[in-house]
Amino acid sequence: MPELAEVETLRRDLIPLYVGHRLDGIAIMGPRTVRRHRPEMLQALPGEVLGRVGRHGKYLLLGWESGRILVVHLRMSGQLLASAPGAPLASHTHAVLYFEDAPELRFVDPRTFGELFVASPPDGAGTVAEIDHLGPDAVVVEAKYLERALAGRRAPLKSIMLDQSVLAGIGNIYADEICFAARLRPDRAAGSLRATQVDRLARSVRSVLEAAISKRGSTLGDGQYVDLRGRSGSYQTQHMVYGRAGQPCRVCGQEVVKLALGARSAFACLGCQS
Numbered sequence: 001m002p003e004l005a006e007v008e009t010l011r012r013d014l015i016p017l018y019v020g021h022r023l024d025g026i027a028i029m030g031p032r033t034v035r036r037h038r039p040e041m042l043q044a045l046p047g048e049v050l051g052r053v054g055r056h057g058k059y060l061l062l063g064w065e066s067g068r069i070l071v072v073h074l075r076m077s078g079q080l081l082a083s084a085p086g087a088p089l090a091s092h093t094h095a096v097l098y099f100e101d102a103p104e105l106r107f108v109d110p111r112t113f114g115e116l117f118v119a120s121p122p123d124g125a126g127t128v129a130e131i132d133h134l135g136p137d138a139v140v141v142e143a144k145y146l147e148r149a150l151a152g153r154r155a156p157l158k159s160i161m162l163d164q165s166v167l168a169g170i171g172n173i174y175a176d177e178i179c180f181a182a183r184l185r186p187d188r189a190a191g192s193l194r195a196t197q198v199d200r201l202a203r204s205v206r207s208v209l210e211a212a213i214s215k216r217g218s219t220l221g222d223g224q225y226v227d228l229r230g231r232s233g234s235y236q237t238q239h240m241v242y243g244r245a246g247q248p249c250r251v252c253g254q255e256v257v258k259l260a261l262g263a264r265s266a267f268a269c270l271g272c273q274s
């Protein structure tokens, strides 16, 4: 599932290809992809010029010159692909955006949990109602904020980090990698961290995500995540714990374990994390 680092990689690649280009048309083949509102809202976009590409957590925000925002949420298996006009459609292509003098932008999603929708107009503070439930974007999180967010929480640290209303953008892979970098067990109570540990956690959130962005995200064995051009990321080769149960820790040599965490699980090194 694409997380912050993968979505940010897409965002950075979208800008030079599409910003400043006019949208000529939209074709919708998969109605479930646009289930949130009436199709007319999307069909009002053609003719507009793309002004900016933003991101909050795992949501991509395509901002048009009129102020409208097209939100793209990839969820489990969504992909955005820049394709030569007229190239054969991949199976599970649910929407195509046609731009003037730019590749077709295609939304491909085998599991169909992903979606595209036009947000209601932002209010004076620039808030988009549909993503107002999200916490701050993880890549800019501060220790002070985390300290308040974790205080008194008895849930496991990893569960809180996955809670998008606390921190937006972190999923399974980076939650485990961040806990390892911070030398904290993912199954410890989130509210049990001392101030120095919260500091370390905040720094690890930023440093792991920045490193992952610099490697263009993680593509796992399923090959599901690819960038706009269909290429894999390479951060998976630097994972310290995620998906490495039974293998030696790259720092201390102890075996990486998979911990049960309610209905979820977490990878960790109990030699390095406490």
Ligand SMILES: [Zn+2]
Binding pocket: 249, 250, 251, 252, 253, 254, 269, 270, 271, 272, 273
């Ligand atoms: Zn270790």
